[in-house]
Amino acid sequence: MNPRHIIADYYCRQDVQDAMIKFGKDREVVGVFRSGSFSSRPNVILYPKEIMAMVRTGVIEFHSSVERWRQPMSLRSDNYESLRKGWDLLFDMDCEVFEHGKLASEVVIWAFKKHGIRNVSVKFTGGTGFHIGVPWESIPREVNYRKTVEQYPSLARTIAEYIKDYARDRMEKVFFDKYCLEEQPNLEALSKQINVPLSKLQTEEGIDPYKIVDIDPILISPRHLFRMPYSLNKKTFLVSLPVRPQELGDFQKEDSRPEKLKPLLGFLNNGEPGEAELLVAEAMDWNSMKKEKKKASRRIIAIEGQVDESMFPPCIKKIKEGLPDGRKRSMFILINFLRTMNWTWDRITKYVEEWNARNKPPLHENYVRSQLRWHTARTDKVPPPNCDSPGRYIDIGVCKPDQKCGGEARTIKNPVNYSKKLYFREKPKKETKPRKPRKRKDPMDYPVAKP
Numbered sequence: 001m002n003p004r005h006i007i008a009d010y011y012c013r014q015d016v017q018d019a020m021i022k023f024g025k026d027r028e029v030v031g032v033f034r035s036g037s038f039s040s041r042p043n044v045i046l047y048p049k050e051i052m053a054m055v056r057t058g059v060i061e062f063h064s065s066v067e068r069w070r071q072p073m074s075l076r077s078d079n080y081e082s083l084r085k086g087w088d089l090l091f092d093m094d095c096e097v098f099e100h101g102k103l104a105s106e107v108v109i110w111a112f113k114k115h116g117i118r119n120v121s122v123k124f125t126g127g128t129g130f131h132i133g134v135p136w137e138s139i140p141r142e143v144n145y146r147k148t149v150e151q152y153p154s155l156a157r158t159i160a161e162y163i164k165d166y167a168r169d170r171m172e173k174v175f176f177d178k179y180c181l182e183e184q185p186n187l188e189a190l191s192k193q194i195n196v197p198l199s200k201l202q203t204e205e206g207i208d209p210y211k212i213v214d215i216d217p218i219l220i221s222p223r224h225l226f227r228m229p230y231s232l233n234k235k236t237f238l239v240s241l242p243v244r245p246q247e248l249g250d251f252q253k254e255d256s257r258p259e260k261l262k263p264l265l266g267f268l269n270n271g272e273p274g275e276a277e278l279l280v281a282e283a284m285d286w287n288s289m290k291k292e293k294k295k296a297s298r299r300i301i302a303i304e305g306q307v308d309e310s311m312f313p314p315c316i317k318k319i320k321e322g323l324p325d326g327r328k329r330s331m332f333i334l335i336n337f338l339r340t341m342n343w344t345w346d347r348i349t350k351y352v353e354e355w356n357a358r359n360k361p362p363l364h365e366n367y368v369r370s371q372l373r374w375h376t377a378r379t380d381k382v383p384p385p386n387c388d389s390p391g392r393y394i395d396i397g398v399c400k401p402d403q404k405c406g407g408e409a410r411t412i413k414n415p416v417n418y419s420k421k422l423y424f425r426e427k428p429k430k431e432t433k434p435r436k437p438r439k440r441k442d443p444m445d446y447p448v449a450k451p
Helices: 005-009 016-024 048-056 097-112 154-179 183-195 246-248 277-295 314-320 326-339 345-358 365-376 415-428
Strands: 029-034 059-065 067-069 084-087 088-096 121-124 130-132 212-215 225-227
Touching: 005 048, 029 415, 048 059, 048 183, 048 326, 067 225, 084 277, 088 097, 088 154, 097 130, 097 212, 097 246, 154 183, 154 212, 154 277, 154 326, 277 345, 314 326, 326 365, 326 415
Parallel strands: none
Antiparallel strands: 029 059, 059 225, 067 084, 088 130, 088 212, 121 130
16 A cells, blocks of 8 residues: 555544544644655644644644643744653653563663652554653652752653663563673674664673663753654554553564554553652652762772782682572672772683582573673773662572671671771781971071171
């Protein structure tokens, strides 16, 4: 069928028109042509005939504003602040591969639910990514004695950065478990698949999940537009379709073909007043702490020489015994820990190879060698993950705190701190020679100024 007929037949549907007009209420709605150019702004859709009139001019996609407006047709660059009546929290999960978008979206949904938000909206973009959002109705009306409506986009960006940080470890684990198998070529294939160099994809601790799927806070900006629900995608001719969060795992691209569509789900609706209060409060606290950390200057005491194994913490000693599970994560922990202990590469290599022989089963030799090679090329020393990092020490069963760790209270925050504490306690102090008393000159010894 001719694409023009697909577009016209689809947008002629009464149920599609009703869904688009309902979502477009109080929003700016703009058409997008095949070339990617936008129709004139500002614009709204109030009636079905307006949708069809835009389609007849060559419009394929419909994009709407994240912000909600009073009198959207009056919008100008000098008055939009005064016309804004609300804004939705919307994350654009930008990725190259459809399955990656699904995995990352599930993690972000998990993060929202951890903050008490039940009404999370999910929408397939029609391409490879997803839009994840929380409606304006769930967002508190005041934050720090200022109206929230006036804090866009700064507050939305802060929340996005906080969620990225909050979800990072879980998202890394999801992708790490999927791609970091026994053979290094899995990572190399992933690198080619997403068109990101392997050196940028890998980190000291594993992989950077936001090189695979990004949540870019910069896209959260005034008068930002996104593909609205039930719009077609101009490249794929698939529908930008809302999906129930609990059904995301089973969702496939084919489910969004126009002929299969049943537009029953809303998007960014059913918000519950105050539901996002915890999320906003946590994001603001996190942002304040981040700023304080930037201001704070810490005195770093360097270790001289190699730290002896007797000063290693219980978790490192437990890892050394060999493991049935969590071997890849443990290798990252070991290498980073031993580097911070000033061990030579020959000694680290021998230690890791002997450790791997005790694993049941051992990691593939090619994988171990490739990881050692990659770490050798790094010039900076980075400590292993903190003790409370998700998916690390506690989850793989090696966290056995002793008295020096603080017992069950776990007052030691990082394995490196444990060894440093012992190192500096047992390091012999330099002898200081007593200072000789300063000999004072007799006042009579000073030259007398000539008259």
